[in-house]
Amino acid sequence: MKKLTFLFIIALIFSLNINSQTIITTNNDNSSIGTSASSNVRTSKYPLILPDSRAVFHVKAPEAQKVQLDLGKRYDMIKNNEGIWEVTTDSLTEGFHYYTLLIDGVAIADPASETFYGMSRMASGIEVPFKGDGYYAVKNVAHGDVRMKRYYSSVTKTWRRVYIYTPAGYDADVNQKYPVLYLMHGGGEDERGWSTQGKTDLILDNLIAEKKAKPMLIVMVDGNIGNGGFSESSLKAFESELKECIIPVVEKEYRVKTDSKNRALAGLSMGGIQTLYAGVKNTQLFSYLGVFSSGWLPNLNGVAEAQYEFMKNNSDLINKNLKQFWIAQGGKEDIAHKNCQIMLSKFNDLKIKYTYSEYPGGHTWPVWRNNLYNFAQLLFK
Template sequence: VRNSKYPQLTADHRAIFRIKAPDAQKVQIDLGRKYDMVRQEGGIWETVTDSLGEGFHYYSLLIDGVAVADPGSETFYGMGRMASGIEVPFKGGEYYALKDVPHGDIRMKRYYSEVSRSWRRFFVYTPAGYDTHTTEKYPVLYLLHGGGEDERGWATQGKTDLIMDNLIAEGKAKPMLIIMLDGNMASAGFNAGALKAFEAELMQAVIPFVEKNYRVRKEPDSRALAGLSMGGIQTLYAGLYHTDMFAHLGVFSSGWLPFYQKIADDQYEFINKNKAAIDSQLRLLWIAMGGKEDIAYQNCQNMLKEFDALKLKYIYSEYPGGHTWPVWRNNLYNFAQLLFNK
């Protein structure tokens, strides 16, 4: 945060953390691996980590065993709570660097859902020129976050606006709206009820609201649906059952989990029975993984074997980095370039 000297990053990607906690007995940094902090004079605690991997990392302070956010860092909603975050830059990240190009906006919009009977919100990326090109209608990508995150994920951790600003300025992607909605439903959890609730919210609340309030094209070829991890499962569920609504689907770091087997089998049967319609409607099914270290890797491979047996067409891509935001930013970068092309 502004005027805070710590955390610091060294040239070899080690992080230096320092916190004042004079009454604490034990302080640690939790970056997945826990680092003990050493007490200095004046109640200052300090530690230096090993070299960190490139990209974005959630972390927490553990003060006498209690996980808290670092007051010296920005906070992000991740891991199901507010957590601190640290970004390790790398040469491959130029595509989301802040550049001298026309910039769009990320806006927050509240809406009342008759489906969930609650006030909800989404974030929307509008490309440069949206407010001045008042007669132009745009294609739209509905973009979903992962488990433990919410509609803020793609807008903040995901760098969506910078990725799209740069792509559009370079002529590599079509100007589009991106709706970053909340995939967390009242029936929270990984179950059929939550998937059905999300499908209803998307189809009956979000899309009608967007198409009433924003200048977007309404034909299936101008709609795309994509998501990471949990959002990838939601994309599989809502997208493959509705290829009459979405001609483009993106599944990032995801695949049917073992406890979804009945849901997966039902979908495979649906694909088999409706193969001709799906083939004619679905222009792009893009599936990406963060390499073999991605925690969803094997689930995805098992699903792809079923797709192969069904002769369902898809494009498969890997970008090393596991189940992390650098991978998903790269997924968006590549997926967006394939959308809405004649």
């Protein structure tokens, strides 16, 4: 009997270790089973996501006097006898969250997490799963590539870069040309955002495999140009960069179709403002516009008013040229919701045709991933 009991214990220990992603942790409340976040570095066990979507964070800093977790809300971490600081958060909403560790007042990225460019700096991130995330899961389908392309900007007089998604099979058929979506990130992020935080390649791989979207190139643009993303001078510089540098480079070096019905322009937050500015007055270049979690800001030195005047004088042309003017928000909790509603009211007065959509979640990446998922299905058909 003792031998059987011993063998049972050994088998139990082995079964707990056979899957390093699911482990048991002792936190301030009780012992719970959790799953390592997919955004962790390699085999890092923490951050650990509990079944109720709370998360456990660890950091080893034996000499520190005070350690906090900044996850939008700040949490004080508690040190154990081994010099490891730990905290369990409140239940977190689905999707991607930036976070920072504050060690004796100094903000650092968590060495256990992948880092992402967001909040205008490198930050840690945690991915909280949810039932509806299957559309950007890695599946057994044909996968495209994400390529990085450097180009010289005649606008900024510097070398810049774009990230480009090419669909599966792009290199196989050298005679096939593709439509292209130019896609912009939000403030505090850069051209990497849609690829890493946004899961663009996985979303398109799955849509194309299911024949829900046309095979297309997606050019992920760096919208950080000029002296600030929302100023009129920066918007003008962005428009010039797009028309004079990015589109010519893409159309010269990649197999893309070059007429307006095969070009789309979209962006989130700051990128949505850039889409409005560069897209509405250039409908001869783009037949599809997507504005995610955005709307004209007040006090932009008359930029919105000037566009409204242009739209008033060109409403028939805009409505004729645009096959889709798709505007989406993350519900009433989206920080851009009020500005967007004011803008849409103005569009109604000007008789501008558009499609409006909401997906709950506020001003966050789960919303924008869902926006891309839905917008991509409307393109080039």
